[in-house]
Amino acid sequence: MPIKKPRGVPDILPGETDRWQHLERVVRELAHVYGYQEIRTPIFEFTELFQRGVGEGTDIVAKEMYTFNDRRGRSLSLRPEGTAAVVRAFIENNMYTWPQPVKLYYIGPMFRYDRPQAGRYRQFHQFGAEVFGSTEPGVDAEVIELLLRFYKILGLKGLSLEISSVGCPECRKELTDSLVSYIRPQTAGLCKDCRDRVDRNPLRLLDCKEPGCKELLREAPTPLDFLCLSCSAHFAALRQELLALKISYNINPHMVRGLDYYTGTSFEVILPGIGAQSAIGAGGRYDNLVKTCGGPPTPGVGFAVGIERTLLALEEQGIEFSGDTQPGVFVVAVGEDAVRHALRILQALREAGIRADRDHANRGLKAQLKQAHRRGVKWVVIVGEEELSRGTAALRAMDTGEQVEVNESELIPRLRAWRA
């Protein structure tokens, strides 16, 4: 029996990787332009980091982590998201002593044990950005602008930005009490998950997608009703900044992110029509997280984009990438000496940065040409005994069938000129 891969962890096959590489190039160029430096953190961390950072009461930590003991019995978890790990690295490497703000980005796989469906996987990838060391609302706006610019460069349409503020722990204390008193008499009408949430994580009641719960919570108190003066001023300033950058948004008072570290600004980019999973990117401010993880008090704000969801959306909107723009050359040779010589030509082409390949199965001339055709190459270089004796090669354009004999020294300049 062949062994299959676990559910919800897709292979990314040749052919699909062009799209990934294009997207990754966009990320890197954009990060460079906005002054973000790349960070790569490990795939697994001590479980405690996520318990403390993301929050033990969250679904992500309580139900969705891949947790295991190593050989010495220490509990490790595959990272379910990037922020906590970047914060850990920020503290561990004393980045708080660097010139602030420190602006970082990452691309990599994350792991969550959730029910797989279109746009939701157990291994998925995120592009994330995090800024440390500034409470300025202008930084929140920059991060949001970067996120939207990313989608714009890719050509995605129909996105909407939703923003809110979840307030600081002070604002939230009152909110939680008020929310619980509001919902307590109506718990019988809630879904099973929400009945659990009333005691475990009442804020999450606000963004339940079940129609019954939505209805019951329509008039419920939200974080925006309880913002303290400072949170309220920060949120107002952020809206001004967005206005100045001509970024339109909807305020969604019911937005509650599924991670406990948020304080103040929170946002999601929504794209209707990519299945049940409509958030293709999301983030917010986490001014207490560095401290919670054992570092000096340092504010932070950031986002993460779901790469698979972004690619799905691009596909649904029929947005194609040009993929590999190199022509591709196939070197065809017949006869022992010619084959040996063809190897040197192949080496020279590759050295010159031209994508080139040859037959590896001792096929005859016709069969080699057929191979070239099947691979969709644009040009074939043919070396036979006669060409060999004359120091030439035949160059054939596959689309027109046009063939010319050129001196070997002309081969590379000719291919380069055709490519341009």
Ligand code: HAM
């Ligand atoms: P998140 O909302 O949990 O936030 O995830 C961010 C994005 O990752 C989602 O909007 C979605 O596109 C994608 N995503 C999440 N789970 C899955 C899944 N199972 N399959 C496919 N895509 C998924 C965070 O992770 C925070 N760390 C974001 C952040 C950074 N906040 C501040 N800085």
